Amino acid sequence: LIRKNGGPKICGQFHDETVIPISKGIREKVTAHLKSAIAGVNKKLNLNRELDVDVQFGNNYAEIH
Numbered sequence: 001l002i003r004k005n006g007g008p009k010i011c012g013q014f015h016d017e018t019v020i021p022i023s024k025g026i027r028e029k030v031t032a033h034l035k036s037a038i039a040g041v042n043k044k045l046n047l048n049r050e051l052d053v054d055v056q057f058g059n060n061y062a063e064i065h
Contacts, residue, residue, distance in 0.1 A: 007033055012061075019061065031055045 012019035058064040
């Protein structure tokens with residue numbers, strides 16, 4: 001659901017992490033999109049516990065891991 005409705009392009013994915021290159025000016029927009037995507041997943045799966053995402057920003061992988 002991240003890519004649905006014009007979501008950002010994913011450049012890397014490792015186990016439970018996704019790396020998305022974005023400009024600093026759209027951090028809030030991308031964060032809102034990711035939170036909306038996980039809300040859609042929660043609604044679709046209807047699990048006993050809700051899933052969530054942690055959004056971090058940095059200039060390289062070491063800064064976000």
